[in-house]
Amino acid sequence: MRRAPVAYSAIAVVIATGAVACGGSDAGGSDSGATAAKQNVTITLTSKGCSPDKSSIAAGPTTFKVVNKDAGAVTEAELMNGDTILGEKENIAPGLSGTFSLNVKAGKYQLYCPGGSGPEKVDFTVTTAVAGTAAATQSPEVTTALKTATTGYATYVRQQVAELVTNTAAFVTAVKAGDLEQASKLYAAPRLNYERIEPVAESFGDLDPAIDARADDAPDPATWTGFHRLEKAIFADHSLDGTGTIADQLNTDVGKLNTLVAKTTFQPAQIANGATELLNEVGQSKITGEEERYSKLDLFDVQGNVDGADKAFTLLEPALKSLDPTLATKVRTQFTAMYKALEPYKRGTGYVSYDTVTQDQRRALSQAVDALAEPLSQVAGIVVS
Amino acid sequence: MVEGISLSRRRALFGAAGLAGAGVVGATAAACSDDPKPISASAPRGLVPFHGARQAGITTDAQDRLAFAAFDVSAGTTREALRDLLVGWSAAAARMAAGQPVADDDAAPQAPPRDTGEAVGLTAGNLTITFGVGPSLFDGRFGLAARRPAALTEIPPLPRDNLDPLRSDGDLCIQACADDPQVAFHAVRNLRRLAQGAAVLRWFQLGFGRTSTTSDSQDTPRNLMGFKDGTNNIKREDAASLDTHVWVGADGDQAWMRGGTYVVTRRIRMLLESWDRDYLRDQENVFGRVKRSGAPLGAAAEFDDVPLTAKDASGELVVPEDAHIRLAAPATNNGVTILRRGYSYTDGVNQETGQLDAGLFFIAFQRDPRTGFLPIQRRLATQDALNEYIQHTSSAVFAIPPGVRDDRDFWASGLFAT
Structure with missing residues (x-):
């Protein structure tokens, strides 16, 4: 067994820190590669559940910022596609915030902030990327x-x-x-x-x-x-x-x-x-x-x-x-x-x-x-x- | 003949002494005098040009830290794959020597970063990465047998050797030197990673302090025995000695090696517990130098001539017959001298004895080990008073090809030329 198992669903979180750690491309140490995400979504945790600042974004690299001002019962946010967790940030207690980054493809997603009194999941739509952003298009094959x-x-x-x-x-x-x-x-x-x-x-x-x-x-x-x-x-x-x-x-x-x-x-x-x-x-x-x-x-x-x-x-x-x-x-x-x-x-x-x-x-x-x-x-x- | 060489060396040494204050820039330019592109004049501080007629890390002012690795080419690797490895290595080394990571990592969150990252934010620290090939590369595997230079011959067993085969020899070598140990380690680690599937690490030696000086602008450092060693090393200012003793000239038997050199490495363990119990006068007799000043016994200052023939009142040689300095001196070796560029090492505690595993990782460059290192070491191994306190635990020899000319060239490209 491993000494420090990494949960499957937590991969997106690992990425967010990895990008920061590996960024620099010159000896001077400027961290050029650190900011891959071009757009941001702020998800506020409330006593009801997730409250994102937008419900639709264009496909591409995105940073999700999870903010908890005063929701005691809700401390995490997940981006899901059906049963699959694509990215998440856990343990955001009141007063804390955190981020996770993902390169999201066009499609229908759900934001899930368990523990709230409101609807369990909030719909979240990702539209086809606008020209110039880097959403990779995959061949149907x-x-x-x-x-x-x-x-x-x-x-x-x-x-x-x-x-x-x-x-x-x-x-x-x-x-x-x-x-x-x-x-x-x-x-x-x-x-x-x-x-x-x-x-x-x-x-x-x-x-x-x-x-x-x-x-x-x-x-x-x-x-x-x-x-x-x-x-x-x-x-x-x-x-x-x-x-x-x-x-x-x-x-x-x-x-x-x-x-x-x-x-x-x-x-x-x-x-x-x-x-x-x-x-x-x-x-x-x-x-x-x-x-x-x-x-x-x-x-x-x-x-x-x-x-x-x-x-x-x-x-x-x-x-x-x-x-x-x-x-x-x-x-x-x-x-x-x-x-x-x-x-x-x-x-x-x-x-x-x-x-x-x-x-x-x-x-x-x-x-x-x-x-x-x-x-x-x-x-x-x-x-x- | 003997004295002639000795004299010209000394003149060059003193002639250049006045220029010592001119510093690194002028010095590097001198070392790269036949480099078609003398970049050094404008090279930023802390960067040593990677491209040039000769490889850096030989006459370059000895940096403080060493990471030296030997590799074996993996079974099943083709000649083409070996060539690809050297192309990839050369490009990565050029980037690292310029203070860059081995590759620009675009943020690919699900992929491991291509550069391992520990040198980000550090300056290049005069990083040089020097490449060589061992005699074993010229067996039947890559069709290179006919390209083996006569000078690239396995070092035969020498008296008193106690060699660990797992720390000796190798198909390829990488010498990374820098003023920052993490930068040197990063270089070897990343080249090793790039080699996965084509070559495996055979042994790896870190050195924590330089024990020699390769320039008149550097002070002579002390080895772990507390003595100044390498006072009479060949310095980069002495172009004539370099041509005579270090660089392979136009008469080299293999065209691909012209402008290159040969390196011999020996991991020399010092039996420091015994040494530290030896009384001062005997320590000085073993080396033939005064411990504090570094002056030869019977002389006043470090750079004074070694009084090889001087005798004291009772008729004894002032520099004893078996003193290290006497036996290693060019004057007693038919004028032969080698460029030493070694580092102090420690690998912690010897688990069998509980004693320190520390000493000198000896590195010497010469135009032909058969007339350079070998005869000198044969003599030292049988006569040197130092033998009581040292043990050679590894040995390797590598051909160091000429430099990588530009970013379209690669290490040992001449080896693959048709």
């Missing part, structure tokens, strides 16, 4: 391809979580039966499902720590739950005594994840950034052997992360091929190289125990991950349009 990618990814996530539910249930049954040998055999399968979609799970607050925390992630050993708590019982302690409630809890938490992903939708850039996050997972906790320190199944997790990233990229690939064919080829080439780097460690349907992988070999794997993740990280900026 690309739009269709990206739509296919987003629905395809949602399907993939639901399918993986459904398998996770089944595989976890079987594993939990073995744990509760006190069958060490069977439990050790059934441990790997749900891990693979989970690692494929981990960034999605991370977007649901406490759920990822509950399911996937490592020993040093748990603030108090007594509250440590999830796969790795059971991994330690099976592979290090060789005793399942007292793990019944942890096994039950894991089943419940995985079930919660299943309910949540049924309602989750994705944007192309989220899918691409999620793929990069999966590879960052590999580089940060798998290559070091931290993730599966008792079972030594780290390469199995790597496979899961790479699978998930590959699936995300494969879904975006048709659109990327028309938008930036060079980048599409570059990423595909590096995926091929990544699989080639993993090949020597395959044994049947699994992998060698990670403690047999030498320092030099780990370094080579890590370099293959970096070589893939770098071009992959460029994809989101291209498919976001």
Whole structure:
């Protein structure tokens, strides 16, 4: 798991600060790139909900300023398109204000400021850009391809979580039966499902720590739950005594994840950034052997992360091929190289125990991950349009 | 012959001393005298021109900080992809040397910024980025075997070596020097990022303080042993010595290397705990200099001639037989001298012993390591009194091609010319 998960819906907020941090283009330090947004919308939070200063804008880069003068019950504003949060600013208590920036395309949107006494959502219209503003126009083919990618990814996530539910249930049954040998055999399968979609799970607050925390992630050993708590019982302690409630809890938490992903939708850039996050997972906790320190199944997790990233990229690939064919080829080439780097460690349907992988070999794997993740990280900026 | 070279060096040194006050501008112009575009006269303070007949970072006044990286070209990289890497690197390096980020980041909120950003708001701090290629690049991978210069030969094992192969050698190197450590680090970090998929970082050494001076306008700094070292370095004002000892001339066996040079790097760990327990007189005998003033033993001032033959009342050599200064002096090495441009480094604590892991990251430029570094080090490795307190832990050699002429040219372009 990650130490600092970033919620999916919060991506727009990250952007707003990112643009400021990376702006400068000359040594003198003048911050030329900081102001991308050309228009502003001020959303005042009231006791009823959202009160924007305009209900319609032209497409293009826009900064939304969220102001709270005295609304105690309403502290956040979201720009939504149906069920999808495109941008939001949270924790704006009375007396505070904040901003988020987005490049908004023409369409019908809603402003949502939860907690108010008035209508839940306020309609917000974005018209076709006036000449001179930078609203990218997408070819219908690309739009269709990206739509296919987003629905395809949602399907993939639901399918993986459904398998996770089944595989976890079987594993939990073995744990509760006190069958060490069977439990050790059934441990790997749900891990693979989970690692494929981990960034999605991370977007649901406490759920990822509950399911996937490592020993040093748990603030108090007594509250440590999830796969790795059971991994330690099976592979290090060789005793399942007292793990019944942890096994039950894991089943419940995985079930919660299943309910949540049924309602989750994705944007192309989220899918691409999620793929990069999966590879960052590999580089940060798998290559070091931290993730599966008792079972030594780290390469199995790597496979899961790479699978998930590959699936995300494969879904975006048709659109990327028309938008930036060079980048599409570059990423595909590096995926091929990544699989080639993993090949020597395959044994049947699994992998060698990670403690047999030498320092030099780990370094080579890590370099293959970096070589893939770098071009992959460029994809989101291209498919976001 | 020996004395002739020594004399001409000394004359040049003193001749230029009067000009020291003229400062950096005139000095840089001298170093780039055969640069078709002498930009230096109008170059803003803190900027060293990137383009020119020779690469910057060799005779450039030694900056305070170093970031030195060696890379290995990744398996499967084609000759074409290698060339593309060098084109991209040269363009990025030119921008960074001009105090700009590697790319103008238009606000693309969903994409990672192309420049990593930590140098924004900092001045360029005389940043120079110097590029080289190692002997291993000329194996069969890129069809370059016939372009390997005879001078680019692996440094053979030398007496007392204790080399870590993971900190040694490499297909490519980048030396970034600047007066600001963050600027130097930023340069290597961004070039490394641009290389993803084509080359991987092999080793990376930071240096926190210069240990040599490459110009008469600079004071001689001290190494971590507290001594002035490199007093008799080749200075950029001494064009004749540079031509004789540093630059590859028209007689170079490979046309693409003419106007270039060769660099040897050695990570020399100093056993500082032992050194600090050595008594002053012995420390001075080890170097052959007075610790405080830097004067050669038996002389009055730092730049006085080393009295190699002087003896004391009891008939002993004033500068001992095994003193570092004697064994490294051109006069005792058939006139051979090399341009030293090293930096003090530390990598924290040696985990095995709990002792400091610190010393000198030695960098030396010469027209041929076989007649430059190698014979000098062979001699030092067997005779130098300093050996008791040092250990060579890494070694590398790279060919440093001539400069990038303009923004249509790129590093080592001559290597790819048909």
